[in-house]
Amino acid sequence: MVAAPWIILFAPALACAAIVLFARNSKPLSATLAIGGLAVSFSFAVYALLQSLHPLAETIESSVSWVNLPGLALEFGLLLDHPSILMSLVVTGVGLMIFIYSVGYMGEERGLPRYFAFLSLFAFSMLGIVLANNFVTLFIFWELVGASSYLLIGFWYERPKAADAGKKAFLVNRIADFGFLIGILMLWNLSGLEGQSRTLNFAELAERLQALVAHGTLSPQLLTAVGLLVFCGVLGKSAQFPLHVWLPDAMEGPTPVSALIHAATMVAAGVYLIARTFFLFWQTPEAMAWVAAIGGFTALFAASLALVEDDIKRVLAYSTLSQLGYMVMALGLGGYVAGIYHLTTHAFFKALLFLGAGSVIHALHTNNIWEMGGLLKKMPVTSITFLIATLALCGIFPLSGFWSKDEILAVAFFRNPLLWVVGTATAGLTAFYMGRVFCVAFLGSARAHSAGHAHESPPVMSVPLMLLTVPTMVAGFIGIPHYLHHGQEAGVHVPFNAIVAGISTLVAMAGLSLAYAVYGRGYQPGIQVQRVLALAAVPLSRKFWVDEVYGWINRNIQQRFADLLSLFERYIIIGLYVNGVAKITGFTGSVLRLAQTGKVQGYAATLLAGLSLLLYLSLR
């Protein structure tokens, strides 16, 4: 059914338009429209999934010609194949839970219709990335995601921190997208290298690149450059080092927004982009090596930052960074299926973690884990679901995270042992910081007054939590890797490996136990160890000074340069060119005005004089 992708894509867009037009002042109506729109998308995504399971099912690709000029033909097209079906299911399914949850979490907000309009816009943009069949369409939605995330992160724009965080996210992404855009333009040029009409369609590009490489027309260095430029886009959206700085700050947005950004949309877009353009990366091992290295580094780096964070949402933010590093690393190692698989399972349990954290924040009005404690008895649903998600994130059998994480580590084990070590160490750190959060926030006794009087959240919030628990637990058993594997030739696939799985489970258990011992039981290491740890904590709590370095660059290099340009602009551009030209044009205008005497005889004479001149010049 050709209409399915269009319906999936445009249902949230229509919901957004309807909210803006008709429901600006009605909270219930706006919520209904937003949830309804996404529900329509979700049901059609389910429909597409069922269709695609048929053995004779074909990929649906549908596009309309958009710009059609000689030498410049652009299309607006959608592609519904296995990865995009899976991703649209995740986006709409997890998104739906978050939308419903938002009714409870944001119910008191005055700007609720605005919130739901933005959420729908966000879902629309993300679905556009997922379904796009060419780079132009993808890039449009890529930028729309940037814009709508800006709107949502800065939703409480009256708080300076939230407004700044929105700006930061937008600007960092703009920097990354600049590289991405150059990469797209280079691909556009490459596609016409053998004389065909140029294209940015994924399937056609894949064929062209393969032919170019086979014919030796294309130098490997150039291809690597293109791959790295496209990867720039991933760095921004998926917040990989060194462009990770926006993600922790983005926690200033409402918690459901964080859940949406971290689980189903935005950051997933970067990883998805590598998968979509895997035909490009697969041709260039050098770029792949960079991708894997940056992914691995981000995984370890972000996990270490999460160790000392006291804000529950920020811990989760660093955890997202670290997990995204995992996925990027997997894709960089050629583990196409492993990367997308982890993206899927991570979407479930990370959304669950964020919504659980939101439930706690909603009840306690604090983000600091040291003001929580003892929530297990007072908020049982939140606590149990949070625990399940934590275990899934740590990769404990048989939860979904175990299977996908193991697939990544198995790929690393065979392709690059160093990265396997990094990945396994990250697993240990992950288990430790998640164990810390759980022990401090949920176990023990209340650490603050408000924690003592906490109550479970209303059903509109707790039911989505429970619903998300289901895929968190079973996503490892429903054959996602097999589904993704269908029709995908490139990439490496490694069977289940008991040794790798065993080691990573042991490391995770060790991390969890250590966290329990320290934060649950109050175990104190010796003075010497404490002193070392305190020293180690300094760079961690300062986030390795990355923000400071950027700030220094901004102040001392960029600002100086900008001042210089400003002088140039003020005196040369404005003073000489703009004002000069304006004076000349203004003067000419007033001279021309003199020709307009108002006397019809004069007009007639001018007309005939002009004609005579014309005749003279032509007949001369």
Added chain:
Amino acid sequence: MIPAGLLALLPELWIGLLFSAILALDLRWKETRSSTMGMLTAVGLMPLFPLLWWQHSSLHPADLLSGMYRLDPMALLFKGIFSASAILVTLMTRELGKTIQRGHGEFYLLLLTATLGMFFAASSANFIMLFVSLELIAITFYVLTAYLQTDLHSLEAGMKYLVLGSLASGLLLYGFAFIYGATGSLQFSKIQEALSHHQASLPVPLLFGLLLALSGILFKVAAVPFQLWVPDVYQGAPTPVTAFLSVGSKAAGILVVFRVLQELFLLQAHQWSPIIAWIAGLTIAYGNLGAIPQTNIKRLLGYSSIGHAGYLLIGIATATTLGSAGTNFYLISYLFTNLAVFLVVTAFSRQTGSDEIRDYAGLSKRSPFLAAAMFIALLSLAGVPPLAGFFGKFLLLMSAVTEGYLPLAIVGAAAVVVSLYYYLLIVYTMYADKPEDPTPIPVSAPVRLALLLCLVAMLGIGIWQGPFLRISLAASFQ
């Protein structure tokens, strides 16, 4: 079996029928029901669109009525443009009911007459037929311009237009006579045949005739050096007439330029193309520079319409398919954009009675809708993406560059900056200045609807150029 000629003439017959119906009603009804009559005229014109579409999809291009009349994609496109502008202008007239003291019915009848003239001009395949249709348009417009009998400006404008217009008609006829004398025919197809013997260069009598005829037509298009009438006439004429002049009459002129140059004299393109390119460049410069010091919005729009005429001529100067398609596309977007501006001007002057730009101060507070519509329309006129005006300019400048008219393209691009200056001054007045009289300006439902349609068209054509580009390409000479 209905004869094919009758089917081809259906739109013209329909306008005739509508004319008779309005005439009969005008005799029976009192002046007070003029608003209903305006609505009837506007609604009555709407069936033209399905009719034209049907002709487009099911009738073959053909010469009819012993070769006097013909039906081709270009004629159909321009008839669509004429119908749309006629409807919007009728709505404006209805809005301005109280300014026209008497004879509302006749006013609508004259609008219909002019439309009919444009329709026949679009389908002419013979110089006599073409001249008669053009005169039908011109004479109707003389009357329409001077319609406000107690307004000295209107009378003066009508008088000037009549004197200069007659001069232009004379040149046109003179030119046609020379072409007839040199080729021995008035029939387009025969002239084309005769001209195919003069590929290298035209003999003097033919070139002389061509230039004279061209001058007569360029007068209607308002190109330099035949543009001097525009500011005075635009300012003095009733606003709907100005709007119709700036879109309908101009489009008719462009159409005739197309017919004469790109159909009849295409083989001699190397001879006329540089002339048109020069005229286009000068027209763009004149219109845009002259607009800067204006204080009256209708006068400013007059100058800006001269500038747009220059852009329209770029596509003709290039003498390529892409260029003609660009001109057609530009005209489609210009239709909606310029009429949107005039709709705002109409709605504004209905309430305030003023056309002075300084009175637009604070329009954003008095009517946010009108101000926003004006803002968007002005941006589109200047050619800011993603609005319709941008893509038209882009096509035209691109065709100029590919045909080697780089200086012309540079003039066109520079003029965009100049035009932004004077357009944004209006926007500045509307948004930044404080209104002297803060009373809100009511917008009637038909005007609101028409404005919304124009806005949707501006955005739609700008973003989804495909279908409109196809129409423009289909209607240009291959």
